[in-house]
Amino acid sequence: MHYLSYKLSAQLPNIIVDGSANAGTELLLSHWQNNTTPQELRADLSAQIVFNYLDKPEIKAEATIVSNDHFDADGLVGVYSLLNPDDAEELRDLLIDIAGAGDFNVYKNREAARISFILDAWLNPKLSPLKASIFAQDYHYLTNVLYEELLPRFPRIIEKVDYLEKYWKAQDNLLESSEEALRNKRFKLTELPELDLAIVTMPDANVEPSKAIHRMAIHNQTDCMRILLLQETNFEFYYRYESWVDFQSRKTSPRIDMKSLAESLSKQESMDGVWSFGGINEFTPALRLTGDSQSKIPFESFRSQVLEFLAQHQA
Known part of the structure; x- marks a missing residue:
């Protein structure tokens, strides 16, 4: 299986994770409204739906192309897990936590919250490692660049989250002060x-x-x-x-x-x-x-x- 941009994927049989189906979609693995995800796979997060799909080999799509029409933590986790099922299985709980932190603003492990903040930073023109000119392009172009850049980097981001403090520190500080204000x-x-x-x-x-x-x-x-x-x-x-x-x-x-x-x-x-x-x-x-x-x-x-x-x- 391999990732392809949403626009190009429409021309070929594909699996769409987290977003909306296109003309080539054989299987949709999404928690979006009005989805056609098989009932037995449905879950709160699209990342959980992907793991449910991987857990059920009897439900097998023939398509070898994976894509999504937008970029966020849940989408990245879902696409990454579909492309790297063995590695993803070892990190299942953390990956689902990252997806939940990104989509629903809930977390169990602070590391998951920080990784979601790093992914947010990639979308922020003021913080992103991407060239500023990329943010002048249309949204689908930006989405594709983010997937192409972050899919291969994702394991290292998880491994090196403590070294990427400049990308998560501001949000983490607000989270810490907010939790303290609720406690006191x-x-x-x-x-x-x-x-x-x-x-x-x-x-x-x-x-x-x-x-x-x-x-x-x-x-x-x-x-x-x-x-x-x-x-x-x-x-x-x-x-x-x-x-x-x-x-x-x-x-x-x-x-x-x-x-x-x-x-x-x-x-x-x-x-x-x-x-x-x-x-x-x-x-x-x-x-x-x-x-x-x-x-x-x-x-x-x-x-x-x-x-x-x-x-x-x-x-």
């Missing part, structure tokens, strides 16, 4: 299971709520799929990625469109403050304030309005 109650996490909602209250900072705390610190402490971040004068709500994919281990609450709430909140702000919601079909849609660094809505009023809206629109 400077940040407080409260769950409302009836709304599938976790509320994180934090003091004001010089950054917006989503940049004041690392999502891994939150997701490692709650299974709730709806997250409400509350600073004293700025707020944010988002849906976790698990609620978009074909999640298997448990049922996730349907997403509620927050656009009408955003419109209502905007009317309560100053002229510059506008609330927006990306839409329920985005991977991790967020309700957030733009145009102003501070909301004019009182803390308790904002909190109550979000909770009331979710309760009124529960399926």
Whole structure:
């Protein structure tokens, strides 16, 4: 088996990992919505689906080409494992942990989190070892370059993660400080299971709520799929990625469109403050304030309005 770019793979029989099928796809191994992955292989992560496929030799695709239409940790782990099944089996738990850290912002082993941060860095023009000119190309070109560069490097990245600190240090520092703030109650996490909602209250900072705390610190402490971040004068709500994919281990609450709430909140702000919601079909849609660094809505009023809206629109 060998990797081929998504565009070229469409001309030949292929196995697509993690993304969407194309014209040549014989087998899809993906947790994306509306996938055609065989039911007996389905799992929360595409990487887990690949391992399920490797565990079941009776399900055998004839295609020898592997590809994906986007780059992320779950996709890289899945493609790598399909191309290197013996090596991947020896690292199965760590590889699945890396995929989960990248896709769902959850981790068991801190090493897995750091490896996912390294992969994030390759996608960041300011940190990536790739030439800046590559980021001026279209997304499919960039995706192909990332796979071609990282598939052969992936084992060494895993082996040498401690030597690659410059790529993971910034995120790791935020994760560490976020976990410490939750431990010492400077940040407080409260769950409302009836709304599938976790509320994180934090003091004001010089950054917006989503940049004041690392999502891994939150997701490692709650299974709730709806997250409400509350600073004293700025707020944010988002849906976790698990609620978009074909999640298997448990049922996730349907997403509620927050656009009408955003419109209502905007009317309560100053002229510059506008609330927006990306839409329920985005991977991790967020309700957030733009145009102003501070909301004019009182803390308790904002909190109550979000909770009331979710309760009124529960399926």
